[in-house]
Amino acid sequence: MDEDLTAGSMLYLDGVSVSFDGFKALNNLSLTVAPGEMRAIIGPNGAGKTTMMDVVTGKTPPDDGDVFFNGTQDLTALDETQIAELGIGRKFQKPTVFEMHTVEDNILLALKSDRRSRATLFWRPNSDDDHRIENILQIVRLSPLRQRIAGSLSHGQKQWLEIGMLLAQEPKLLLVDEPVAGMTDAETRQTAELLKEINRDRTVIVVEHDMTFVRDLGVKVTCLHEGTAIAEGSIDQVSANQRVIEVYLGR
Amino acid sequence: MSAFPLTRTLDRATVVVLALLAAFAILVPLLNLAVPVSSPFHVSSYFVALFGKYICYAILALSIDLIWGYCGILSLGHGAFFALGGYAMGMYLMRQIGTRGVYANPILPDFMVFLNWPELPVYWYGFQHFPYALLMIVLVPGLLAFVFGWFAFRSRVTGVYLSIITQALTYALLLGFFRNNFGFGGNNGLTDFKDILGFNVQAPGTRATLFATSTLALMIGFLICRSIVASKFGKVLIAIRDAESRTRFLGYRVESYKLFVFTLSACMAGVAGALYVPQVGIINPSEFSPGNSIEAVIWVAVGGRGTLTGAILGAILVNYGKTFFTSGPLAPYWLFMLGGLFVAVTLLLPRGIVGTAQHWFALRRATQPDAQAATSGEPAPRPAE
Numbered sequence: 001m002d003e004d005l006t007a008g009s010m011l012y013l014d015g016v017s018v019s020f021d022g023f024k025a026l027n028n029l030s031l032t033v034a035p036g037e038m039r040a041i042i043g044p045n046g047a048g049k050t051t052m053m054d055v056v057t058g059k060t061p062p063d064d065g066d067v068f069f070n071g072t073q074d075l076t077a078l079d080e081t082q083i084a085e086l087g088i089g090r091k092f093q094k095p096t097v098f099e100m101h102t103v104e105d106n107i108l109l110a111l112k113s114d115r116r117s118r119a120t121l122f123w124r125p126n127s128d129d130d131h132r133i134e135n136i137l138q139i140v141r142l143s144p145l146r147q148r149i150a151g152s153l154s155h156g157q158k159q160w161l162e163i164g165m166l167l168a169q170e171p172k173l174l175l176v177d178e179p180v181a182g183m184t185d186a187e188t189r190q191t192a193e194l195l196k197e198i199n200r201d202r203t204v205i206v207v208e209h210d211m212t213f214v215r216d217l218g219v220k221v222t223c224l225h226e227g228t229a230i231a232e233g234s235i236d237q238v239s240a241n242q243r244v245i246e247v248y249l250g251r
Numbered sequence: 252m253s254a255f256p257l258t259r260t261l262d263r264a265t266v267v268v269l270a271l272l273a274a275f276a277i278l279v280p281l282l283n284l285a286v287p288v289s290s291p292f293h294v295s296s297y298f299v300a301l302f303g304k305y306i307c308y309a310i311l312a313l314s315i316d317l318i319w320g321y322c323g324i325l326s327l328g329h330g331a332f333f334a335l336g337g338y339a340m341g342m343y344l345m346r347q348i349g350t351r352g353v354y355a356n357p358i359l360p361d362f363m364v365f366l367n368w369p370e371l372p373v374y375w376y377g378f379q380h381f382p383y384a385l386l387m388i389v390l391v392p393g394l395l396a397f398v399f400g401w402f403a404f405r406s407r408v409t410g411v412y413l414s415i416i417t418q419a420l421t422y423a424l425l426l427g428f429f430r431n432n433f434g435f436g437g438n439n440g441l442t443d444f445k446d447i448l449g450f451n452v453q454a455p456g457t458r459a460t461l462f463a464t465s466t467l468a469l470m471i472g473f474l475i476c477r478s479i480v481a482s483k484f485g486k487v488l489i490a491i492r493d494a495e496s497r498t499r500f501l502g503y504r505v506e507s508y509k510l511f512v513f514t515l516s517a518c519m520a521g522v523a524g525a526l527y528v529p530q531v532g533i534i535n536p537s538e539f540s541p542g543n544s545i546e547a548v549i550w551v552a553v554g555g556r557g558t559l560t561g562a563i564l565g566a567i568l569v570n571y572g573k574t575f576f577t578s579g580p581l582a583p584y585w586l587f588m589l590g591g592l593f594v595a596v597t598l599l600l601p602r603g604i605v606g607t608a609q610h611w612f613a614l615r616r617a618t619q620p621d622a623q624a625a626t627s628g629e630p631a632p633r634p635a636e
Contacts, residue, residue: 057500084502096497098490105486115502117511123483169501 007071010035010173010203011056016065017227018051025051026062027227033173035070038199040214041207042238043224044248049207050093052224053175057090058083070172085115089171093178095158099151103142103161106150107133110165132168140164140194156187163194173203180213192216211239211249223248265477268560269470276466280459296455301574303462303530305567310469310523312550312566313559314516317476319548320557321485322512323492325410328417329520330544331424332392334534336521338428339391341441341534342375343384344452348445361443362436372434381448388525389518396517397510404506404513409495418541425539440535441528452529465526469563472519476559479512488512549593555603564605 011033018026026048033039041049054060055067058080067075075083084090098106111132113119137143140160145153150161159179166174176195180188192213195204208214214221214235221238223231225248231241238244279302282294311333318324345360354364358371377383399420403413431437450457479485490498491505499505528534537543547566554565569592577585600607 059496080496080499081502081504084500090500092497096494098493098497100489100493101486108483109486109490109498110501115504117484117487117504117508120484120487121479121482165501 008035009033009068009071010037011205012066012068012071013052013055014066016052016055016062016067018048018055018060018062024227026055029065029224029228031222031229033203033205035172035203036199036201038195038204038206038217038219040217040219040221040235041205041224042209042211042214042221042248046226047224047248048227049224050177051227053090053177053205053207056083056175057088081115084169084171087170087172089166089169089174091159091162091166091174091176091179093181095155095162097150097153097158097161097165099149101150102146103137103148103150103153104133104146106161107136107164107168110168112168112170136164136168139167139197141190156183156191159183159187159191160194163191163198167198171202174198174205176204176206178208179206180208180210188213189216211235262481264560265474268473268563272466272470272473276463276470279466280463283459284455296458299455299458299462300530302567303458303465304527305570306462306465306469307523307527307530308547308550308570309563309566310465310472310526311520311547312554312562313469313472313476314519314523315547316551316554316556316559316562317479317519318512318516319551320559320562321480321492322488322509323409323495324509324513325414325548326417326513326516327414327541327544327548328419328421329516329547330541331417331421331539332396332517332520333524333527333543333547334421334424334428334536334538335392335395336388336524337528337534337538338435338441338524339378339384339387339521340525340528341444342378342387342435343381344444344447344529345441346375346379347447348443351445352443360436360441362431362439363434366431374434385525388521392517392521392524393514396514400510400513404509407506418544421539421544422541425536425541428536428539436535438536440533442533442535444529444532447529452532458530461526461530465530468522468526472522473559473563475515475519479515480559484508546589549589549596551603553592553596553603555606555609558603558605558609561603561605565603568604 009032011031013029013031016026016029017024029048029052031052041052043049051060055062056075058075058078062076069075069086069088073086078086098109101109108129111129133146134143137146140163142157142160142164145157150158153161163176163179166176179195180191183191188210195206195217198204206217218235220233221235222229223238223241223244225243230243230247231238239249279294279299282292283296283299286293311329315326315329318326348360350357352361352364354361356364359368363371378387403416408416427433428435428440429438435441444452446452447457450460480488487498487503487508490503491508495505524538550565550569551562552565553569554563555561569589573585573589576582576588581588596603602610
């Protein structure tokens with residue numbers, strides 16, 4: 001690997017390959033995301049978008065290639081918990097919140113804090129945590145629903161709650177997988193606003209199919225196809241790319 | 252560090268359960284010992300012995316509910332920890348027999364003399380001391396659970412696979428303890444106990460004291476479990492139960508959490524077994540049989556998993572049913588009834604008795620006008636529980 005290239009990047013993937021039973025989910029994928037950037041990743045189904053997130057968050061170890069976080073931290077040797085502790089948060093494609101807990105408890109569990117069992121065993125409610133929870137609920141527009149059981153929220157509200165949980169972790173890098181899938185137009189617009197707000201002090205990678213949403217975000221776009229990046233640039237450049245039209249947009 | 256946050260733990264329901272158990276612990280021995288047999292208020296020694304046994308089962312059920320109801324770990328081998336605690340107590344009781352055994356050997360239990368063993372095996376050393384036996388009652392099941400859990404949870408064995416290996420664990424122990432050369436009395440196990448701490452185990456006073464002690468242990472166990480599930484730690488457990496990988500991605504070390512509760516739960520089961528043995532007068536390898544562990548899980552399912560009180564209620568109700576039906580003409584059909592009960596509860600009452608009651612009360616509360624908004628989707632804050 002090249003020190004100069006990784007230095008100064010928030011996330012650096014070089015030549016990453018992952019195969020499942022001979023199927024190459026990622027094929028020599030290289031991608032660099034700068035600190036403070038928001039990057040949208042698009043591509044047809046099976047392009048490797050989710051696998052890329054799995055590699056970054058430690059769920060799937062890559063067969064080959066380098067994955068560096070914050071310039072120096074090699075992620076390939078770490079597991080999910082360690083990577084989460086480093087400051088990488090992930091939102092799943094399907095909203096994954098703790099359905100039996102209240103909205104408040106969902107955020108409480110996500111709040112950046114000592115994760116060891118002794119600390120949680122002797123934890124007491126305190127005004128500091130209370131304020132942090134309220135702040136986050138205001139950002140994701142869920143404060144009025146604070147005491148509701150998360151399982152009773154609407155789909156869009158669950159998505160926001162999960163984004164709120166990500167914020168509570170205070171990560172340096174957020175991976176957001178299809179945040180607007182199944183949302184109404186109004187919710188989609190609000191989510192774009194929300195992500196832009198979050199991007200003010202964190203690096204964000206968004207995987208999304210919804211091209212209007214990606215256009216709303218107005219950020220640099222990478223198009224994946226068959227596990228490789230085939231185009232990168234502004235949304236207009238990428239959507240004008242002949243390969244991209246062929247494999248993705250044109251269909 | 253401060254003590255457990257008792258103020259949050261002691262909600263109204265907990266206080267009620269603890270008060271009921273305390274009343275039970277005091278009244279039953281009192282009505283048994285101090286009230287003459289002729290009085291209608293007399294509690295028979297049969298009742299004391301029977302319910303003493305049920306209380307031990309309730310502690311076992313509680314330990315299963317802690318891991319299954321709150322953390323999603325379905326152990327089908329918890330009877331093993333119960334039996335190990337029982338054996339540790341049995342070994343103490345055997346050493347108390349001394350020269351009163353059939354062979355009158357001051358050191359060796361009868362079965363060792365019978366097998367022509369020249370001396371006491373090393374692992375029997377120290378069991379004549381009660382404090383040492385107490386330590387082993389907690390330590391042996393705890394240590395086994397720790398080692399077992401360390402491997403299982405680190406390798407991320409979950410769900411039905413974990414349940415199967417816990418069954419294998421208890422079955423392996425069953426086979427081991429059946430063997431004479433294992434040194435625990437083989438097929439016959441340990442029995443013919445005489446004294447516990449110098450008191451005759453058969454005496455009504457001792458039995459009443461054991462009953463009270465068991466109920467006290469149940470109260471302590473309940474309080475510990477309640478403190479855990481009411482803490483943030485408990486919220487993490489539920490999070491693991493409902494979305495394990497989400498919890499991992501939040502940065503929690505899921506395996507340490509599981510290991511902690513699993514080990515604690517095994518220690519509780521060990522205590523339950525230790526209290527059980529002097530009350531029933533025998534411990535033998537059949538306590539390890541896989542069926543026992545499954546039965547204990549049924550108690551929890553019937554009472555309502557994830558409620559703690561349900562585990563206690565389920566253990567007592569199902570066992571009372573067992574005693575009632577197996578002593579009548581319906582005895583041959585008990586196992587069918589137990590199986591039918593499990594199927595019926597799973598299909599008709601998936602939350603169990605206490606779970607269903609709680610759900611019903613929650614619904615009722617939600618349909619009252621002042622709380623209407625909270626369920627109909629209106630953004631009205633509901634008072635915290």
